[in-house]
Amino acid sequence: MNTSQRQPRVELPELDAGLTLVDVGSDLGVTPVQSLLLDSIFAGDGDAYWVDAAGTAQTTRLRELAPDRRYLHRVHVARGFTAYQQTSLLDRLTGEHVTAPSVVVATGIDRLYRDTDVPATHAQDLLVRSIAALARVGRVHDVPVIVTRSRADEFTQPLVNAAQTHLRCEDTQFGPRFTDATGDVDTLVYHLGDGWVQTTLAYWQEVLTHRARMHDAPVVGEEATSGVV
Amino acid sequence: MVLTVDFHSAGDVVRWSLTDDGVTRTVHEGYTPTLFVGDAARDLYGRRGGPTPTPPDRDGLSDSLTELQAFLTGQDAVANTGCESYRQTFRTAPRPLLRIDAASVDAVRQIAQRVQQFNRPAEYTCYNVDLTRQFRYCLETGTPASPDQSVRPLRTLSLSIPPHKSGPDALTHLTIDGDAAGQTPEAAVTAVDRAVRERDPDVIVVSTADLIPLLFDAADTHDVSGFELGREPGYTKLAGESTYTSYGQVGHSPARYTLPGRVVIDESNTFFYHEAGLPGCLDLVNRAGLPLEELGWASIGRVLTAMQIRAARDRDVLVPWQAWRPELFKPAATLDAADRGGTTFAPAVGVHENVHELDFASLYPNIIRTRNISPETVRCGCCDTDDVPGLGYSICDADGYLPTVLGPLIDARSRIKDQIEETTDDAERDRLESASAAIKWILVSCFGYQGFSNAKFGRIECHEAINAFARDILLDAKTALEAVGWQVLHGIVDSIWVTPAPDRDQRPLETVAAEISADTGIALEYESAFDWVAFCPMRNGDSGALTRYFGKRRVETTPSTGELGDAIKTRGIETRQRNTPPWVSTVQEDALRVFDATRSPDAVCDVLHRHLTALRRGDVATDDLIVANRVSKRADAYTQETLTVAALRRTQHHGSSLAPGQTVRYIVVNADGRGIDRVRLPFEDSESYDADWYEDAAIRAVESIVSCVGWDRTDIDQYLADTTETTLGSYNTQP
Structure with a gap:
């Protein structure tokens, strides 16, 4: 481990078991959520x-974000079409x-419940x-459940009501910031100090590398990463 | 065997079959179409879901289904209910389900919607709900769906009006089998009435289904007594017009009408009639078991689904209404490998001499067949094998149902191709080519349809497995070819282009192709030899565009004028695109001809210069300048004022409108102008055109050709500026 390197403080919100709704600023895409996902597997044993x-x-983005390709074997994906x-x-x-x-x-x-082939009343029920x-998933497995929505409106209000935590992730001039409506959480992910902030892929890669090291989770060195195809 | 089936609101069904001199009419009283209801989707796909669903055991109906049965019993829409065992999926055993016989075909969907609203959401799964009515009837009663043509051939009558005409006045432009019907709406209606009586057609082909209400209304207005188009009075509107989105493309389906005792084919709403003609449609009716009228307006997916439904039925599997079955969880690492799509070897940009193209015959259908790919075989859960290259998915040892659907089509098509080679009878050849065309479309679509979210028996894992095999096969073929002295210039999905590698001996292509065919179990066919092939660079880039190329076939002679025929094969360039105005295509084809003869970009630009001079002189007919664009949304939904939007607005200005999915045609008269005056519609007989706009289009088309020798727009502009007279080379189109 390279101990001579200065370790900047890199934070991501601590997630409790149960539903956490995350509204992400549209310019940030799914990357903050993928970062929270990877961060959770650095810390835990489960997938x-x-x-x-x-x-x-x-x-593609998940592969680029992961500090080690092996993490992709610990993320199980299924898509609803x-x-x-x-x-x-x-x-x-x-x-x-x-x-x-x-x-x-x-x-x-x-x-998908907004698709025209689902009748409106049925959609709300579903x-x-x-x-x-x-919510049941959170209870049964006693784990954080991160949820995002495509639009904040009346239709998704039940989600706001059900969520224990409601985070917003916005891009600020100091970097991405997670805030909570209750004021309990206010996490500026990574402040470089000199006012120079970027929210690109390289930024998140660096964030996750630091987070992985914090948890003593594997990180592939620069050379090895570039050698992976 | 039926020609068509009519459904009366009282529930009776009338079947029409061919006889020597006409038709017979058989009434089927009290036909009650059947749907089924099973327990909650979670029993199949939710908590208990996995590769092999394990719903809880039970003997009769569950409490929840019994409750539903009590609710439905006695309702007008319901004729009868009961308990019957069927399989809900290919991977589950038969289970007792609630059987509901509906009072009529129209009642089926109504019942399904009530089921959906009864109890908690997602409490029930419905089956055999959204089948088209004639198909359903044939399926449930075991009636063969095709007319018996051994009795006599079908009689057709064609009624047509020009596409931009609508309303009663359009009838003055009506033609019957190509002949003008009459000067007035009344005369036209009378002529149609006479033609229908005299000919007693089995099939009425209309240019638009709107003609049917139009003719009946006009007959009313003008008191044409006893006017009928069908074999019994009246007509039925089956569906209103609608707009839909499929694969990101907006489509438009016009209203559908039917006539008693006859088949209606709407030329503005048919895929297979356009692609395969009536003989091809009838051949497919036979194979798919989808009656002619429904096949007329069916998409490829609907025909494939009809075949799948029949195969499922053979295995006692019901047709799910909603797509509940999700994909299985997979590691992101696997998804990463699966998501790569088809393999391509980036083409080497430029002109290559002595090139050979080899294609795998019906690659995707053959992968499905030879690798046993089917929704119930991929990641089956019962076999612990690593069968799909790179993904590690297992494929079940048990025979999949999808290969049994596609196998006969693959065999039929290759048999038909052989017959086409052998026959000397032109009419027979036409019939065979129609049949081959219809089957071809099913085969080319079966792969993509597996990935379509609402496909009845689709499954994304099949799609991924097919892709993985295709990549593997193409890579193996490349390795095999390179090992015996061939250089691979380009490869995409199922095609490979090779040229002899310098300083090496080559094993003959026929030999190596036969070896690869034997290894993969799929025939690698020798497609064509080319004197030269040019792979174009991507626009704004130096690397090769995967699907833009052209080449001169060996042996074929290039026609000196007109279309290029088979001599020069082109892909992805302007002359292949359907929105390219004919004149621009002509410029590009002439450019190709000269490029073939001279390989000189200078000579090609001379051709361009000659055409531009004619354009500037005003010598180009406006008919050759028509741009045809597919409408993707309604005129007021566009945010940018494109020429297509201007044309749409102009069409509205003339009192007719085009729906998304239809094609708008226009001539550009002033691209830099404002509003609807930027374009003219073809029937406006405009004499003028915007020469600057067409010049730009022509230059771009020529740029596609000369880009393969390193020329770009600047080089062309420079050459044109320097050119004062055309060189002799441009007239010398023969080598």
Whole structure:
């Protein structure tokens, strides 16, 4: 381990077991959520389960973010392409095939229920059912469940009501900042001190490398990373 | 065997079949279509879900289903209910389900919606709900879906109006089998009435289905007594017009109408009739078991689904209404490997001499067939094997159902191809080519359809497995070719282009292709030899565009004028794109001809210069300058004022409108102008055009050609500026 290097303070919000709704500023994309997901597996022994309904489960970014490619074997992904498939998947999270996760992520939970092939009243019922299924996941496995939505509106209000924690991730001039409506959480992820901030891939890569080291989780050296295809 | 089936609101069904001199009409009283309801999706796919669902055992109906049965019993829409065992998926055993016989075809969906609203959400799964009515009837009653053409051939009648005409006045432009019907709406209606009586057609082909209400209304207005288009009075509107989105493309489906006792084919709403003609459609009716009228408006996916439904039924599997089945969890590392799509070897930009193209025959369908890929075989859960290259998915030892659907189509197509080679009868050849075209579309789409979220029996893991095999096969072929002296210039999905590697001996291509075919179990066919092939760079880049190339086939002679025929193969360049105005295509084809003869960008630019001179003189017919663009949304939904938008607004200005999915045609008269005056519509007989705009389009088309020898727009502009007279080279189009 390289101990001579100065270790800047790098923080990500500590997540409690149960539902955490994360509203991410549109310019940040899914990266902050993927970062929270990876951070949870650095700290825990279990794997991450990710149900995506927003078409965001593309692995390119996740691969680039992960400090070691082996983490990709600890992230289990399933994508819902219809409202009904998503409903099945959320049920499956408490089934026998999902064992001891360290974190569960559901992205764009409302998106497919907005599709025109689902009747409006039925859609609301299904969404509420899905929120209940996710809350159950948190209870059964006693783990954090990170949820995102495609739009903050009346339709997704039940999600706000059900979430124990409601975080917003916004890009600020000092870097991405997670804030909580209650004021309990205010995490500026990484302040470089000299006013120079970037929220690009390289930034998040650095954040996650630091976080992995903090938890003594494996990190591949620069050389090895570039050698991976 | 039926020609068509009519459904009366009282629930009776009328079947029409061919006889020597006409048709027979058979009434089927009290037909009650059937749907099924099973327990909650979570029993199959949720908590208990995995590769092999394990729903809890039970004998009769569950409490929840019994409750539902009590709720439905006695409702008008419901004729009868009961308990019957069927398989809900390919991987589960038969289970007792609630069987519901509906009072009529229209009642089926109504019942399903009530089921959906009863009890908690996601409490029930419904089956056999959204089948089209004629298909359902044939399926449930075991009626063969095709007319018996051994009795007599089908009689058709074609009614047509020009696309930009609508309303009663359009009838004055009506043609019957190509002949003008009459000068007035009344005369036209009378002529149609006479033609229908005299001919007694089995199939009425209309240029737009709107003609049907239009003709009936006009007959009313003008008191044409006893006017009928069908074999019984009246007509039925089956569906209103609608707009939909599929694969990101906006489509438009016009209203659908049917006539008693006859098949209606709407030319503005048919894929297979356009692609394969009536003989091809009838051939497919036979194979898919989808009756002719429904096949007429069906998409490729619907026909494939019909075949899948029949295969599922053979195995006692019901047709799910909603797509509940999700993919299985997989490590992100696997998804990363699976998400890569088809393999391509980036083409070497430039002109290459002595090139050979080899193609795997029906690669994707053959992968499905030879590798046993099917929704119930991939990641089956019962076999612990690593079968799919790079992904590690198992494939079940038990025969999948999808290969049994595609196998006969693959065999039929290759048999038909052989027959086409052998036959000397032109009519027979036409019929065979129609049949081959119809099957081809099913085969080319079966892979993509596996990844379509709402496909009845689709599964994304099949899609990934097929891709993984395709990548592996193409890479192995490349290695094998390179090992015996061939240099691979380009490869994409199922095609490989090779040239002899310098300073090496080559094993003959036929030999190595046969070896690769034997190794992969899929025929690698020798497609064509080219004197030369040019791979174009991507626009704004130096690397090769994967799908933009052109090449001169060996042996074929290039026609000196007109279309290029088979002599020069082109892909991805302007002349292949359907929105390219004919004149721009002509410029590009002439440029290709000269490029073939001279390989000189100077000579190609001389051709361009000659065409531009004619354009500037005003010598180009406006018919050759028509731009045809597919409409993707309604005129007021566009945020940018493109030429297409201007044309749409102009169409509205003329009192007709085009829906998304339809094609708008226009001539650019002043691209830099404002509003609807930037364009003219073809029927406005405009004499003028915007020469600057068309010049730019022509230069871009020529740039596509000369880019493969390193020229870009600046070089062309410079050459044109320097050119005062065309060189002799441009007239010398023959080598």
